[in-house]
Amino acid sequence: MPDLIESEAQLDALLASPSERLIEFMRQLDGDLMILGIAGKMGVSLGQLAVAAIKKAGARKSVYGVARFSNPDARERLEASGVRSIQCDLLDRTAVADLPKTPNVLFMAGRKFGTGGDEPLTWAMNTLVPANVAEHFRDSSIVAFSTGCVYPLAAPHRLPDEQTSPDPIGEYAQSCLGRERMFQYGSQRWGTPVCLYRLNYAIDLRYGVLHDIATKIWHGQPIDNSAPAFNIIWQGDANQQALLCLGHCSSPANMLNITGPETLHTETVAKQFGELLDKPVRFTSTPEGGCYLSDSSRATNLFGPPSVDAEQLIRWQAHWIKTGGRSLGKPTHFEVNDGAY
Numbered sequence: 001m002p003d004l005i006e007s008e009a010q011l012d013a014l015l016a017s018p019s020e021r022l023i024e025f026m027r028q029l030d031g032d033l034m035i036l037g038i039a040g041k042m043g044v045s046l047g048q049l050a051v052a053a054i055k056k057a058g059a060r061k062s063v064y065g066v067a068r069f070s071n072p073d074a075r076e077r078l079e080a081s082g083v084r085s086i087q088c089d090l091l092d093r094t095a096v097a098d099l100p101k102t103p104n105v106l107f108m109a110g111r112k113f114g115t116g117g118d119e120p121l122t123w124a125m126n127t128l129v130p131a132n133v134a135e136h137f138r139d140s141s142i143v144a145f146s147t148g149c150v151y152p153l154a155a156p157h158r159l160p161d162e163q164t165s166p167d168p169i170g171e172y173a174q175s176c177l178g179r180e181r182m183f184q185y186g187s188q189r190w191g192t193p194v195c196l197y198r199l200n201y202a203i204d205l206r207y208g209v210l211h212d213i214a215t216k217i218w219h220g221q222p223i224d225n226s227a228p229a230f231n232i233i234w235q236g237d238a239n240q241q242a243l244l245c246l247g248h249c250s251s252p253a254n255m256l257n258i259t260g261p262e263t264l265h266t267e268t269v270a271k272q273f274g275e276l277l278d279k280p281v282r283f284t285s286t287p288e289g290g291c292y293l294s295d296s297s298r299a300t301n302l303f304g305p306p307s308v309d310a311e312q313l314i315r316w317q318a319h320w321i322k323t324g325g326r327s328l329g330k331p332t333h334f335e336v337n338d339g340a341y
């Protein structure tokens with residue numbers, strides 16, 4: 001891993017660089033892949049990683065990428081890297097029924113921000129779409145992206161693991177549990193192998209919790225420390241693990257918490273950024289209450305520790321902000337702990 005990341009080209013190349021393990025996995029995997037909801041913050045890099053791993057494995061399989069492609073640039077980048085794009089609104093059941101049936105499916109479509117004021121659309125995206133997909137792809141293996149928000153709020157010394165009962169707060173998180181339930185139902189009814197991939201905060205430098213904290217400090221804005229702690233994972237590792245989860249789908253559905261092993265404290269991280277960026281740090285509140293955290297020991301046992309640790313991510317992020325690295329302008333709102341998005 002490089003000491004620092006100097007350009008977007010270097011960042012993209014790193015995100016699309018498969019591990020030996022992933023290359024070997026692609027060599028063994030039967031059949032084509034389809035990534036549903038590919039055009040977002042994670043999907044483009046996931047598609048590019050999958051294609052790179054298949055090429056290095058010398059395997060012959062296609063990666064299809066499905067979205068509405070509201071941003072045509074994402075489609076161009078995917079096609080240029082070898083992903084076969086298909087435009088489809090997954091809310092349209094008849095359009096879903098026309099999608100080619102691939103043996104391997106990664107489901108990433110979802111809706112979070114804007115839930116307050118348009119709850120019905122969030123519920124449709126997060127439950128109706130999974131129902132359409134679970135039915136159409138009943139004979140595939142499905143890795144369904146989910147979120148650590150399905151758990152109750154936690155204290156930093158007691159992290160929810162996969163045995164912890166879900167207790168989602170607010171309609172967004174409740175609809176995410178609904179998404180999981182649709183895939184679990186499909187898995188029960190048709191025997192579909194499924195893995196629920198419960199992610200807490202991917203870091204890609206252009207967005208993410210570290211990006212949000214560092215950007216505020218760089219611009220002299222105070223940090224909202226209502227959420228006292230968080231977990232993160234390098235997006236390259238999150239994507240590698242998502243593809244490897246195709247080997248851990250089962251009926252009834254498996255579930256895995258996906259994040260890094262470190263629990264980071266908001267105030268400590270903010271002070272680290274203050275030093276790295278040589279800026280003063282201010283906070284808007286006192287940390288209290290719980291926050292979204294999860295115990296990823298099961299995933300670490302299966303896949304090994306992430307290839308980039310939190311300290312390195314913090315150094316990369318500070319340098320990215322200091323040198324004017326691009327931002328997607330999509331805040332995570334990690335500080336929200338009342339479920340209102």
Ligand SMILES: NC(=O)c1ccc[n+]([C@@H]2O[C@H](COP(=O)([O-])OP(=O)(O)OC[C@H]3O[C@@H](n4cnc5c(N)ncnc54)[C@H](OP(=O)(O)O)[C@@H]3O)[C@@H](O)[C@H]2O)c1
Nearest residue numbers: 037038039040041042067068069070089090109110201202
């Ligand atoms: N990024 C994180 O740190 C994080 C953390 C926890 C959980 N997750 C979960 O991981 C998944 C992927 O995350 P992300 O950050 O990449 O999400 P994202 O940026 O919101 O991307 C969502 C994707 O879904 C597509 N989409 C939305 N509505 C659609 C529709 N009706 N038909 C077809 N495609 C549709 C969007 O593209 P178009 O608009 O072009 O259709 C986009 O490609 C999400 O489900 C999210 O809940 C992510």
